[in-house]
Amino acid sequence: xxxxxxxxxxxxxxxxxxxxxxxxxxxxxxxxxxxxxxxxxxxxxxxxxxxxxxxxxxxxxxxxxxxxxxxxxxxxxxxxxxxxxxxxxxxxxxxxxxxxxxxxxxxxxxxxxxxxxxxxxxxxxxxxxxxxxxxxxxxxxxxxxxxxxxxxxxxxxxxxxxxxxxxxxxxxxxxxxxxxxxxxxxxxxxxxxxxxxxxxxxxx
Numbered sequence: 001x002x003x004x005x006x007x008x009x010x011x012x013x014x015x016x017x018x019x020x021x022x023x024x025x026x027x028x029x030x031x032x033x034x035x036x037x038x039x040x041x042x043x044x045x046x047x048x049x050x051x052x053x054x055x056x057x058x059x060x061x062x063x064x065x066x067x068x069x070x071x072x073x074x075x076x077x078x079x080x081x082x083x084x085x086x087x088x089x090x091x092x093x094x095x096x097x098x099x100x101x102x103x104x105x106x107x108x109x110x111x112x113x114x115x116x117x118x119x120x121x122x123x124x125x126x127x128x129x130x131x132x133x134x135x136x137x138x139x140x141x142x143x144x145x146x147x148x149x150x151x152x153x154x155x156x157x158x159x160x161x162x163x164x165x166x167x168x169x170x171x172x173x174x175x176x177x178x179x180x181x182x183x184x185x186x187x188x189x190x191x192x193x194x195x196x197x198x199x200x201x202x203x204x
Contacts, residue, residue: 006071006084007091013067014095017106018059019044022052032105036184040096040107042142046194057111064092064115082120082161086169089116093173097180108180110146113173117153124156140195143184150174 020039023031027048031039035047041060045053068088071077077084096112098104110132118125128149136145157170187193 002075003084003087006075006087007094009071009074010067010088010091011095013063013070014092014097014112015099015101015106016059016063017096017099017102018056018063019107020102022056023048027052032102038107038180039099039102039105040109041111042108042146045142045196050196057114060096060107060111061115061118063096064089064112065119067092068116068119082163083165085116085120086157086166089113089120090169090173092116093176097176108146109173109177110142110149113149113153113177117156121156121160124152124160127156128152136196140197141184141188141193142196143181143188143193146177146181150177 017039019031019041023029023039023044029047031037031043031047035043037043041053041057044056068085071084071088075084092112093109093116095106096109097106099106114125114128114132117128131148131152132142132145134145135148136142139145154167154170154174157166161167184193
């Protein structure tokens with residue numbers, strides 16, 4: 001019962017859709033109709049520019065942080081018990097990717113995963129951020145940076161916990177992200193995906 005409530009609270013926080021709200025009220029655009037047609041920081045970056053994308057990413061990171069902080073205050077769970085943090089983080093990612101009020105069409109959870117990693121272990125988050133930034137710069141594609149961060153997330157989870165629950169949740173989140181990014185890989189192979197450098201130059 002408690003685990004279900006933790007996931008539901010995480011899901012509720014995850015449903016806060018920064019890209020959709022900023023697109024709708026600031027840019028007067030439904031972000032789900034442009035670019036990659038998902039409500040996340042990467043599409044906000046490619047569609048509205050890196051400044052708007054950075055704002056969306058920050059909100060998406062903070063909602064994951066807030067969710068885990070709130071759950072930690074509501075329940076006596078223990079700061080070193082990783083299981084509940086992975087459950088809460090999984091709920092946030094599911095809420096971000098599949099918000100009920102948007103017909104389950106959200107984002108891909110990359111920025112929110114950074115917030116989840118930060119609340120599990122700051123070293124995991126730091127290594128993940130270095131991976132996504134470095135690989136994105138080297139390849140010019142956010143999706144490759146995302147995949148590098150996912151490897152850090154899963155590998156660090158195995159090293160950190162060696163517990164079936166967290167490892168299972170982390171594996172599920174990694175597979176979900178890979179699946180949601182499959183179209184980006186297809187567009188890269190067809191030469192249709194915009195590189196980050198072109199977005200930065202356009203936004204200057």
